[in-house]
Amino acid sequence: MRSKVSAAVIVLGPLVLMLLVGSAFNTANIYDIKIATYSDSYSKLSNELVDLLSDQQFKVNKIDTQEICIDSVKQAENHVCIIFPKDLNVNAEGEIAFYVDQSRINLIWVVIDAIGEKVSVKSEQISQELTKVLVDNLNQARDVLGEKKSVLKNLTTDSADAEMKLSTIKDDLGALNLSSNITNMSTIEDEIDSLKNETGGDFEALSSLFGTLRRQITQTTEKLEITSSAIRSKTLELEDLRTTVSSNTIALREVKDAVNDVVGDINSIEVTDVESIVSPIKTRVEPVSTDKTHLSFLFPALLVLVIMFVSILLASIVVIKEKLSRAFFRNYITPTSSLTFIFGTFLTNILIVAIQLAILFVVIGVFFQRDVITTLANASFLLLLIATIFIFIGMIIGYIFNSEETATLGAIAVGSIFLIFSNTILPIESIPSSLRQIVQFNPFILSEGILKKVIIFKVGLGSLAADLYLLLAYIAVLFVLLVITERITQKAYLLRKFIMRFVGLKRK
Amino acid sequence: MKTPLIEVKKLTKIFGKNVVLNDVDLDIPQNKILGIIGESGSGKTTLLKSLIGFVKPESGTILFEGKEINKSMGAIRERFGFASQDNCFYPKLDVVENLEFFGTLYGLSKENIKASISKLLKFVELEDAKNTLAENLSSGMQRRLDIACSLINDPKVLIMDEPTQDLDPVLRKEIAKLIKRINENGTTVILTSHLLFEAEVLCDEIAILHQGKILEIGTPDQLKAMYSKNQEIHLETSPGRYDLILKGLRGDKSISHVQHKGHKIVIFTPKAEHVLKRLLSVVIRCGEELVDVDLRKPSLNEVFESLVAKK
Numbered sequence: 001m002r003s004k005v006s007a008a009v010i011v012l013g014p015l016v017l018m019l020l021v022g023s024a025f026n027t028a029n030i031y032d033i034k035i036a037t038y039s040d041s042y043s044k045l046s047n048e049l050v051d052l053l054s055d056q057q058f059k060v061n062k063i064d065t066q067e068i069c070i071d072s073v074k075q076a077e078n079h080v081c082i083i084f085p086k087d088l089n090v091n092a093e094g095e096i097a098f099y100v101d102q103s104r105i106n107l108i109w110v111v112i113d114a115i116g117e118k119v120s121v122k123s124e125q126i127s128q129e130l131t132k133v134l135v136d137n138l139n140q141a142r143d144v145l146g147e148k149k150s151v152l153k154n155l156t157t158d159s160a161d162a163e164m165k166l167s168t169i170k171d172d173l174g175a176l177n178l179s180s181n182i183t184n185m186s187t188i189e190d191e192i193d194s195l196k197n198e199t200g201g202d203f204e205a206l207s208s209l210f211g212t213l214r215r216q217i218t219q220t221t222e223k224l225e226i227t228s229s230a231i232r233s234k235t236l237e238l239e240d241l242r243t244t245v246s247s248n249t250i251a252l253r254e255v256k257d258a259v260n261d262v263v264g265d266i267n268s269i270e271v272t273d274v275e276s277i278v279s280p281i282k283t284r285v286e287p288v289s290t291d292k293t294h295l296s297f298l299f300p301a302l303l304v305l306v307i308m309f310v311s312i313l314l315a316s317i318v319v320i321k322e323k324l325s326r327a328f329f330r331n332y333i334t335p336t337s338s339l340t341f342i343f344g345t346f347l348t349n350i351l352i353v354a355i356q357l358a359i360l361f362v363v364i365g366v367f368f369q370r371d372v373i374t375t376l377a378n379a380s381f382l383l384l385l386i387a388t389i390f391i392f393i394g395m396i397i398g399y400i401f402n403s404e405e406t407a408t409l410g411a412i413a414v415g416s417i418f419l420i421f422s423n424t425i426l427p428i429e430s431i432p433s434s435l436r437q438i439v440q441f442n443p444f445i446l447s448e449g450i451l452k453k454v455i456i457f458k459v460g461l462g463s464l465a466a467d468l469y470l471l472l473a474y475i476a477v478l479f480v481l482l483v484i485t486e487r488i489t490q491k492a493y494l495l496r497k498f499i500m501r502f503v504g505l506k507r508k
Numbered sequence: 509m510k511t512p513l514i515e516v517k518k519l520t521k522i523f524g525k526n527v528v529l530n531d532v533d534l535d536i537p538q539n540k541i542l543g544i545i546g547e548s549g550s551g552k553t554t555l556l557k558s559l560i561g562f563v564k565p566e567s568g569t570i571l572f573e574g575k576e577i578n579k580s581m582g583a584i585r586e587r588f589g590f591a592s593q594d595n596c597f598y599p600k601l602d603v604v605e606n607l608e609f610f611g612t613l614y615g616l617s618k619e620n621i622k623a624s625i626s627k628l629l630k631f632v633e634l635e636d637a638k639n640t641l642a643e644n645l646s647s648g649m650q651r652r653l654d655i656a657c658s659l660i661n662d663p664k665v666l667i668m669d670e671p672t673q674d675l676d677p678v679l680r681k682e683i684a685k686l687i688k689r690i691n692e693n694g695t696t697v698i699l700t701s702h703l704l705f706e707a708e709v710l711c712d713e714i715a716i717l718h719q720g721k722i723l724e725i726g727t728p729d730q731l732k733a734m735y736s737k738n739q740e741i742h743l744e745t746s747p748g749r750y751d752l753i754l755k756g757l758r759g760d761k762s763i764s765h766v767q768h769k770g771h772k773i774v775i776f777t778p779k780a781e782h783v784l785k786r787l788l789s790v791v792i793r794c795g796e797e798l799v800d801v802d803l804r805k806p807s808l809n810e811v812f813e814s815l816v817a818k819k
Contacts, residue, residue, distance in 0.1 A: 330596035330657060333560055334613035335585040491562075498557065499523045 006406040013413050021420055032433050033111050034077065035060045038069040039084035045126075046084040049096075049281075052118050053082075070099050073288045074457040076449050079104070079111050079429070081288075090126055090271055090280040102287040103297035103456055107427035112285060123281040130277045133269055141262040148255045155248050155255075162241050169234045176227045289456045299364070300451035301424050303357070303379075304386060304444055309415050310356055311390035312397065315349045316411040319398025323493060332494060338486055342395070349391045350384070357383060379454050381461065385471045386447040392478035393443070399482070399489045402496075418444040446470060511574070513538040513665065513696055514559065519568035521554055521720075528554045529565065530720035541687065541697040543711030545704055545812065551720045552700035553593070556667050559698065560588050572665075586614065589663030589695075593670045595654040599643035603634055603653055606642055607660055614661035621660070628656040632686060648679040655686060659695075666690060668699040672706060684710050708808040716815055723815045731811045738764050739780040740804040741787065744772045745796040756790035757783075772800075776810075 035058050039046050042062075054060045061078070063069040069081040079101070085094025098115065100108045191209060271277055289296075322328060322345065331341065361376050394411055401407035419425065422444040428436055439445070450467040453459040461468065512535035521529040528551045536542050544552050557563040559570060561581045570577045577584045597606040604625060611621035629635045632652040637645060642653055651671070658666055671687065672680040680703075687710060691697050701707045707714055708728045715725040724731060745753070750773050754766060762779040777783045780803055791798055 325598065326594050326596050327598050328596075329592055330590070330610065331613060333562060333585055333588075333590055334610065335582050335615060336613040494562070498553070498563075 006401070006403065009401075009406050009409055009413070013409065017413065017417065017420075020417065032436070033058045033079050033114065033429060035115065036063045036069045036072045036078040036081045037061070037084065038063045038066045038081065039088065040086040042084065043088045045090070045281075046088045049084070049119060049122055052122055053115065058115070058118075070288055073099055073101050074459065075453065075463075076101070079107070080115060082115075090130065090276055095282040095284045098283060098285045099288050100285060102289065103300070103452055104423060104427065106425075107423065107429055110427070111429075116283065119281055119283060123279060126280040127277060130271045130280060133271075134277070137262075137265050137269060140265055144258045144262050148258050151251045151255055155251055158244050158248050162244055165237060165241055169237055172230060172234060176230055178223055178227055296456065300455050301422075301448050303360070303383070303451060303455075304447045305419065305424065306356065306360060307353060307383065307387050307447070308390045308418060308444055311349060311353055311387050312394035312411045312415050313408065314352060315345070315391045315394025316398035316401070316407045317404060318345055318348060319395050320401065320404045320407045323398070323402070323490070324404070329494060332490065338490065339483065342482060342486060345395060346388070346391055349394070350387055353387045353391070354384075357387075378458075378461070379451060382447075382450055382454060382471075385468075385475065386443075386451070389443050389447070389471065389474050389478060392475065392482050396478070396482050396485050399485045402493055418442055421445075422448060424448070443474060446474070512536055513573065514698075515571040515574075516555075516559075517569050517571070519555070519558060519565050519570065521551075521558060521563060521565045523554075527720050529558070529568075532568070532717075532720070532722055534715055534722055534725065536696065536698060537713065538696055539691070539694055540712040541691050541699065541710060543707035543714045544698070544700045544717055545702065545707050545714055545808070546700075546717035547816075548702065550717045552717055553669050555717065556590075556669050556698065556700060559665075559667060560584065560590055586661060587664045589658035589661060589666040591655050591658040591666065591668045591671055593673055595642075595650050597642050597650075597654060597657050600641060602641050603629070603638045603645070603656075606653065606657060610657045611660045616661065624660055624662065628659055631659075631689070632656045647675060648682055651675060651679065651683055652686065655683070655690070659690065663695060665696045665698065668697060670701060671699055672701065672703065680706060704808040704812055714808065716812060718816055728808055732806045732808065734811075737778045738776040738806050738810065739778070740806065741775040741777065741780060741784055742769075742772055742800070742802040742804060743775065743787065743791075744800040745791055746799050747796070749794060749796060752794045753787070753790050753796065756794060757786060760786060776806075 035053055037046075037050055037060060042050070050060055050062070063072065063081070066081075066083055069078075069083065072078040073081045081099040083097040083099065085096070088094060088096070096119070098112060100112065102108055192206065271280070322331075322341075393414065397410045397414060398407050401410050421428065421431070421439045421442050424444075428439050428442075428445065431439055446467065450464055450471065453464060453467070454461070514534075514536035516532055516534040516536070519529050519532040519534075520527070532551075532555065534555075544555060546552050554563055558565055559577070561577050561584060564578070572580075572584055572587075598609065601609065607625045607628065608621055611624060616624065625638075629638050632655060634645075634649060634652055634656065637649055642650065645653060655666075655668075655671070658668075668687070672683050675683060684706060687697055687699065699707075699711070701710075711728065713725060713727055714731060716723045716731070724734070726734070743753075748771060750768065754773070757763060757775075760783065762777050762783055764776040764778070766776070767774040775783060775787070784801075784803065788798070788801075
C-alpha cells in the first residue's frame, strides 16, 4: 500500500467501476433502437404503424429493398427490420415480419416487446374499432327489430282473428242446409204419365202431386233465401278479412324492408373473421441467421471474452514478470532497441493466445459439432487483430504498474469494464446515448460485432472494410501509446528502484 | 602521459535532496582494474551507472575514448559490459540459453555467439554446467554465469558493482581470480567494493568515494604511503590475557593505538622492530604462550578510515 498507484487502484478502482456502472445502467429503458422498414407498397395501416414507431425511443428508416433491410440487421446498423406485407390491411392475410439478430439475446426480446407494445396498441385500437362496428350493427338491428316487434305482434293477433273468423265462416257455410224434398222431376214425369195412364185424367191425384211439389219448392225457396242471406253476411265478413290481410301485407313489407336493412348493414361489415377482429395485426419474428443454438449466438462473444482476458492478463503479467526479473536491467543496457523487446513480448503473447484459441476451436468443433474450420479460416485474421489490441492493452497495463498484484488487478478491472460495457451482460442500448457515444468504441464491442458478422452471418472480410479500418486504427493508436508508455515507465521504474535502494542505503 | 580510457569531468548527480555525486573528476586508465571504494550510499553504484549512461547527471561529462557517452549510447553499450550486484540472467534458462539470449541482444551473429559461449564457458569454468538451469547453479556458479553474460559481447570495459557481495570467502577468491584473468585478457575493469582488503589485492588503482566526492585516487601502495605510517603487529597468545600484556607495554610512546580483533590484538606503530622486541619480552614475562605473531604493512582500511575521519 506504499505505492500510490496501487492504493489508488485498490481503493478507487471498485468505486470508479460502481460509479460508471451506476451512471450507465441505472435505468429500465432502452434507447435509440434503430428500426429499418420495408414494404413493396406501404398501406395506410403500414404508414400509421411506421409513424407510431417513430418516436424518441425508436429511429425508423424506410429501406429500399428487403435484402438491404435484413442485411442492415446483420451489419448491426439496425436492431430490427420490419417487413410490411404489400398493401397491409386488417383483412389481408399477410403478417408483419420482424427480422432480428437473435445473437443479441439480451436485447432482442426487449426490443420486440417494445415494438410489439406499440404495435399491440394499434392492434387493440383497430380491434376496438372493428368490434364497435359489430356492436353498432347489432344495436341497430336490435332497435329496428324491436320497432317491428309490435307490428309483428299485431300481425299475429290479426292473423289469429282472421283464422278464427274464417273458421266461423267455414262453419257457417258448412251449416247451410240446401237439401230439398222435391222429387226427382223424371220421377214426377213418370208419375204423371203413370197417372195419366191409370187415371186417364184423374186430376185429383195429380193435383195432390202438384201440391206436394209446390210445398217442396216453397221449402226449397225458403232455404235458398236463407242461404242467400247467409252468403251476403259472410261476404261482408270476408271483405273485412281481405282488408285486414291487405293491411297486414303492408305491415309485413315494412318488416321485410327493415330486416333487409339490418341484413344489408350486417353484410356491409368488412371484417367478420373472428381472428382478424381479435388480433387485426399479425406479426412473426424471423431470425436473420440460420444458426439456432445459444452457443452459436454466444460463440463470437465467447471468443472475444477468452481473447480479451487471456491477452490482457497474460500480456500484463509477462511485462511485469520481465520488469521484475533480474535480467531486466541487463536487457535494458544492451544496445537492443526497446521496440525489439515490445515485439518480443507481443509475439510471445500472440503465440500463447493462438494456442489457446486453437484448443478452444478444437473443443468447440469436437464436442459441439460446429463447423469451426470454415469459421476459423474466415475469422483467423480478425482474431489476430483482436488479440493484438488486447495484448497491447495488457502490455500498457504491465508497463504502468510495478507489481504483479496491482497489474493483475488493473488488468482484471480494465477487462471487467470492457465486459460490463459490452453487450454481453447488458445491452449498450440501455446506456444513455451520450455515454454510449463513448462506449460504442469499446474494443470488446467492436471485436464481438465484427466476429459476429463473420462467424454468424458469414459476411466476407471485403464487406467489413470500415470495421477493419477501425480495428487497425485501434492497433496503431495503442502501439504508439505502448511505445510511449514503455519509454516513460521502463527507465523510470529502474531509476526509481535504484533511487529507493540508494535512499535505503543512505538511511542505514 | 597516456590518455585515459574514460574521463569523468565535474560529474554531479542529485536524487531529490541528496547530492549523490558532487563534482566528481576521475580518469580511468586502459587495461587496469579500478576499484571504487566507499561506504554504503557513498555514490559508487551511481557513478558506475552514470558510466553506462543509465543515470543522467545534472552536470558534468563522461568521455569514453574522448567521446561523450551520452551522445553515442548505442556504441557505448556495445563496448561495455555490466555486472550488477544482483545476478542479471533468466533463472529458468540454462547457462547456454542465457548466454545465447544476451549475445542476441548485443546483435552478435550466431557463429560469434557460439564461439563466444564456447570461450566463456571455459573461461568461467562452467562447461560442465552448460545445460543446467541457471536457478539450479550454486551461488559461485551463478556469479560466474552473470560475469559470463557481461562478457558475451567481448567488452572493452567491464563494470562490476560489488562483484563479490554475499559470497563466502572461498567464492570471493574464486571471483577475484576470474576478474584478474578478465583484466589480463585486455579488458578494463571498473569495480566497486566495500571489502577494502579485497580491493587492495585486486585493484591496480583505487578511488575512494565519500559522500559523493572522490577523496583520493592511486595505487594501493601509494594510498597507504600517503595516509598511513603505521605498521601492524598481529599477536595471538594463550591463554590470551591481553590486558596484562598491554599493561606491560604502557608508556611506550611509539605505539599509536591498539585494536582487539577476536582472539588477537593488533598494535599499530611506526616503529615495529622496537615494539616487537618489547612485546615478546612482555609476553614471556607474563607467562603467556605465544601462538602467533605477524608483522603487516598498513591496510587500506586504515587509509580509508583515516581519509574519512579527516572529512
